[in-house]
Every structure is written in C-alpha cells, then in structure tokens.
Amino acid sequence: MHSPAPTLRPASEADFPRIAHALRDWWRQPGFETELAIRERVAMVPRLWLQHFASTSLIAHVPGDDQLYGFLVGFVSADRPDEGYIHFVGVWPGARRMGVGRLMYTGFFDLCRARGCTRVRCVASPQNVLSVDFHRGMGFTLEPGPESGPGGPYVPDYDGPGIPRIRFVRPL
Numbered sequence: 001m002h003s004p005a006p007t008l009r010p011a012s013e014a015d016f017p018r019i020a021h022a023l024r025d026w027w028r029q030p031g032f033e034t035e036l037a038i039r040e041r042v043a044m045v046p047r048l049w050l051q052h053f054a055s056t057s058l059i060a061h062v063p064g065d066d067q068l069y070g071f072l073v074g075f076v077s078a079d080r081p082d083e084g085y086i087h088f089v090g091v092w093p094g095a096r097r098m099g100v101g102r103l104m105y106t107g108f109f110d111l112c113r114a115r116g117c118t119r120v121r122c123v124a125s126p127q128n129v130l131s132v133d134f135h136r137g138m139g140f141t142l143e144p145g146p147e148s149g150p151g152g153p154y155v156p157d158y159d160g161p162g163i164p165r166i167r168f169v170r171p172l
C-alpha cells in the first residue's frame with residue numbers, strides 16, 4: 001500500500017463515477033465477474049445513494065493520491081432511528097487485508113453512535129463467503145434463517161424471488 005495509510009472522509013456525489021467503476025472492477029470472486037452480475041451490482045448503487053446518503057457514507061483515501069481505496073454506502077434508518085444500515089462496501093483489491101474495511105466500518109459505527117444508534121445491520125448474498133468472513137471479523141453475528149449454506153443461515157427470496165440473503169447484526 002502507498003504511504004501514508006488511508007484515512008476517511010464523507011462521500012459526495014462527485015464520488016459516484018469512481019464508485020460505479022469500482023463496482024464493475026473490484027469484485028473478482030467466482031460468479032461475480034459475469035456481465036449480468038456486474039450490471040446487477042452496479043444497479044444496486046445508483047447515483048441517488050450519493051445524492052441522498054453521502055453524509056453517512058464514507059470514502060477511504062490518501063490525501064493527494066487519486067486512488068479510491070474503499071467506499072462504504074450507509075445510512076441511519078429513518079424508520080428505525082436506533083439502527084444504522086450498511087448498503088454496500090468495497091475495498092480496492094490492491095489494498096485488501098490491510099485494515100481499510102475495518103477503518104470504514106469503525107468509522108461508520110462511530111458515526112452511528114454519535115447519532116444515537118445502538119445497532120448496525122446489513123445483508124449479503126449467501127454465496128459471498130468473503131463477506132461472511134469479513135462481517136464475522138467485524139463483530140457481526142448472523143441472524144437465523146430457514147436455510148443454511150456454506151456461509152451460514154440465510155433467508156430464501158428475502159429480496160425477491162430467487163434472491164436469498166444472509167442477515168447480519170452488530171450491537172454498538
């Protein structure tokens with residue numbers, strides 16, 4: 001990794017194009033690289049997230065360095081004010097396992113605590129075992145589900161027909 005280490009700043013709408021490119025290029029696990037998978041992933045983070053949730057979303061960067069090291073798109077729930085929600089996260093493949101994901105999650109936990117939240121939730125595809133390892137490493141537990149796969153329990157059709165999800169929760 002370049003020196004100095006990445007630091008956090010709030011996201012802005014200007015970050016959207018680079019995030020959209022990252023959504024295409026950064027996911028290299030088997031099954032995540034097909035054109036269909038890429039289009040579905042990009043469609044999950046349209047520009048509106050960086051227009052309406054930028055102040056609760058985070059960018060990992062090194063000042064003076066153009067490289068995007070990581071992004072976290074999240075919010076404090078409007079309907080559950082004690083709950084933060086992480087919608088999407090990604091770390092540049094050139095900086096994995098160096099604590100960038102931890103830096104962004106810790107920053108989001110602090111942001112949520114400051115706004116009165118007592119827990120954070122998120123979901124992932126059951127086939128994303130990396131995401132399960134990362135979330136376990138960040139202190140999340142898996143919520144119960146009627147089915148179980150390699151990553152743990154999940155809920156079939158959670159996000160629509162044929163779209164299962166593992167559900168994570170972490171107290172703050």
Ligand SMILES: CC(C)(COP(=O)(O)OP(=O)(O)OC[C@H]1O[C@@H](n2cnc3c(N)ncnc32)[C@H](O)[C@@H]1OP(=O)(O)O)[C@@H](O)C(=O)NCCC(=O)NCCS
Nearest residue numbers: 027089090091096097098099100101102124131133134137
């Ligand atoms: C998942 C992801 C965000 C992790 O980011 P990262 O910066 O590499 O993670 P960190 O270095 O901060 O790791 C934090 C902890 O997560 C766990 N972890 C992270 N990567 C892991 C891996 N490949 N295998 C096992 N555990 C892992 C570890 O407990 C780690 O702590 P440790 O390094 O002290 O052991 C990153 O791999 C990524 O962007 N992956 C592709 C996109 C994706 O799948 N995103 C998740 C969608 S929900």
